[in-house]
Amino acid sequence: MALTALEIYKYLPKTNCTECGSPTCLAFAMQIAAKKVELAKCPHISQEAKQALEQSSAPPIRLVTLGGQDNKVELGNESVMFRHEKTFYHQSALAVYIDDNLPEEEFEQNLNKIKRFSFERVGQNLKVELVFLNCRSQDKVKYCKRVEQVLKEGLLLILGCEKPDILDAALQISKANRPLIYKADKNNLDAFCEVAKKNNVPLAVEAENLEELSGLTKKANQNGVMDLVVQIKAKDLVSNLCNLTQIRRLALKRNDRSFGYPSIVFAEGEDLIATAMPAAAYICKYGSIVVLKNAEDWQILPLLTLRQNIYTDPQKPIQVESKIYEVGAVDENSPLLITTNFSLTYFTVEADVEASRVPSRILVVDTEGTSVLTAWAAEKLTVEKIVEALKKNEIENKLKHKTLIIPGYVSVMSGKLEDESGWKVVVGPRESSGIPAFLKGLGKAQDASCENNSLSR
Ligand code: SF4
Numbered sequence: 454m455a456l457t458a459l460e461i462y463k464y465l466p467k468t469n470c471t472e473c474g475s476p477t478c479l480a481f482a483m484q485i486a487a488k489k490v491e492l493a494k495c496p497h498i499s500q501e502a503k504q505a506l507e508q509s510s511a512p513p514i515r516l517v518t519l520g521g522q523d524n525k526v527e528l529g530n531e532s533v534m535f536r537h538e539k540t541f542y543h544q545s546a547l548a549v550y551i552d553d554n555l556p557e558e559e560f561e562q563n564l565n566k567i568k569r570f571s572f573e574r575v576g577q578n579l580k581v582e583l584v585f586l587n588c589r590s591q592d593k594v595k596y597c598k599r600v601e602q603v604l605k606e607g608l609l610l611i612l613g614c615e616k617p618d619i620l621d622a623a624l625q626i627s628k629a630n631r632p633l634i635y636k637a638d639k640n641n642l643d644a645f646c647e648v649a650k651k652n653n654v655p656l657a658v659e660a661e662n663l664e665e666l667s668g669l670t671k672k673a674n675q676n677g678v679m680d681l682v683v684q685i686k687a688k689d690l691v692s693n694l695c696n697l698t699q700i701r702r703l704a705l706k707r708n709d710r711s712f713g714y715p716s717i718v719f720a721e722g723e724d725l726i727a728t729a730m731p732a733a734a735y736i737c738k739y740g741s742i743v744v745l746k747n748a749e750d751w752q753i754l755p756l757l758t759l760r761q762n763i764y765t766d767p768q769k770p771i772q773v774e775s776k777i778y779e780v781g782a783v784d785e786n787s788p789l790l791i792t793t794n795f796s797l798t799y800f801t802v803e804a805d806v807e808a809s810r811v812p813s814r815i816l817v818v819d820t821e822g823t824s825v826l827t828a829w830a831a832e833k834l835t836v837e838k839i840v841e842a843l844k845k846n847e848i849e850n851k852l853k854h855k856t857l858i859i860p861g862y863v864s865v866m867s868g869k870l871e872d873e874s875g876w877k878v879v880v881g882p883r884e885s886s887g888i889p890a891f892l893k894g895l896g897k898a899q900d901a902s903c904e905n906n907s908l909s910r
Pocket of ligand 1: 465466467468469470471472473474475476477478481494495496497498
């Protein structure tokens, strides 16, 4: 069990030097007990104390990594039950299940389909990371060939196989990519631990109930396997959600290390919707790996979007860099629009500018990842900030005009902005969806003004 703050305090130097960022050693001990800081923040701690405190300062849910240096998935290391308490650190990895005995063409088609499950949303690449390769053939040669095919496609692996000798052979070609072995249970734990330990790969452990799971993970640790992924046998959505929640609660609230591992769960139903619904529930609570028994693009896209939303740090919205973005073949007469650095805002504006087919520049102001109205209300989108962004990006050198288009929602700042920036300020539409018509109208107005000027000359 984890140590209390007073027990931890006994091991600290008690000099209150504040180098760890806490005002006293006791305050630091309380932070460690609450799992809010790392022990390494104290530079004066002795080696003996470090060892003694290691267990208490370790994350309540172990971090388990699948994959290699360049392509990897990190699981676990979570410290809260609910996202709003702090944040979730490692998003659920999605896996698609494939049998190894499918006909060659069908197997290749399935792999290509999984590779195609890759989408860009608000500047982030969302994709399915894993293939659950089920050894239905029970044929060592066939299984190893399929493992090679999956690796060739750059996908990460869960080796679903009951036979330790086949697993061992598959690991000889895949262990550098650190696949997960699936699965050990009470009948084969020792043999699977031996394979996992020998090849230094993580092991999935399945039990009938919580009590059995606790015993199995302890035994796996005694066998030298520390990187575990856990599962309790269940068929329906409610039982799976109860089990996943109990495991998370026992690890976080009771500090029971025997449950402190990432989890794996299967989403399977009679049809695609019946698969997608439990998968969505497991992404929310608390599946570290969600294996889909079948998958299509229309089903994967909302799951990836849901995952992105759940696992975005609520205190750090997704942001784009504050700078000038060019949309289309801009020149020195192209319009200049202002927006904020909240990703969703920026990419919506960018898409609407693109849709207008009027090449334009977008100046993104750093508003700490907030949208236009929120930023304005919180005084993060101010006249001073816009003037500063104009100067910092030296936009005057790139344009022949000095006209700035601001979002309609902040029209109230137009007068002051004109006075302080020396730019002519044009109030754009309130909603981004109005940008295409607005920019096209702007182009026509400019053409008319050019014609009038040439007629009057
Ligand atoms: S750095 Fe170490 S010794 Fe200094 S106050 Fe923090 S815990 Fe105490």
